[in-house]
Structure formats: structure tokens, C-alpha cells
Amino acid sequence: MATIVRTQSTMKHKVIAGVAGGLAGGLVFGILMAMMGMLPMIAGLVGSSSAVVGFLVHIVISAVIGASFGVLFGTRSVDFGQGAIWGLVYGAIWWVLGPLVIMLLMMGMGHQFGMALSGPMLMSLMGHLIYGVITGLVFAWFVRR
Secondary structure, eight states: OHHHHHHHHHHHHHHHHHHHHHHHHHHHHHHHHHHTTOHHHHHGGGTOOOHHHHHHHHHHHHHHHHHHHHHHHTTTOSSHHHHHHHHHHHHHHHHHHIIIIIHHHHTTOOOOGGGGGSHHHHHHHHHHHHHHHHHHHHHHHHHHO
16 A cells, blocks of 8 residues: 555656646746747637737646656656756657647648748747756756755
């Protein structure tokens, strides 16, 4: 019984640490997206064009992705170096899944992998990598304290 409780507690801690990391990374990435004027596009996912709505949608998504980082990479991200590396990997994964697959499908645009090399998408890649590194670092900090 103690093992089950400890495992659940550990998982809960990983999720909470992941959410904290995701919110920190999402805040920084959200500021970058605001500077690039991309938040109204994110708001389009929920039928709005408001930058504020786009930021809120982005933050919710960031928290969920951060929680999943904790679940998937929590045991691997126990120090800052590992947190940064696994965060970078996870940011790259979400760059492919998010703007190149899910968002295009949700907006009825289909797959357009050719646009991955466009200027805006390379900026998106940088943003996702920054998000991932911050998420991994904050996660590592949170679980080490």
C-alpha cells in the first residue's frame, strides 16, 4: 500500500512541477508571440481574434503540455542539464505536433510541412525550443527544492 501511495504522490509532484514549468515557459513564449503579433492566430483556435484570448489559450495549452512533460520526462529531468536537454527535445516535438499538425488541422488547412522552413515557422521553432528549455529547467528546479 505504501508503494502505491508513494508512486501516486511522486506522479502528482511531477505533474505539478510540469505545470509550473509549462506556465513559466508559456509566459516567456507568450511574450515572444505577442511581440510577433501571433496571439490572434492562437485565439482563432477557439473562434476569437483577441490577443488576450490568444494569450489565455496559449497559457492553458502550455500548462497541459508542461504537465505531460512531467509525466513523460520527469524521471529523466532530475537536474538542470537533463531538464534543459529533455525540455529542448520536448519543445521540438511540440513544434512539429502543434503548429505543423494540430493547428493546421484545426484551422482546416491540412498538412503543409513545406511551410516548416518559412521564416514565421522557424521563429515558432525557436519559441518552442525556448519554451521547452524553460519548462525543463523550472521542472528540475521544482523537483529539487
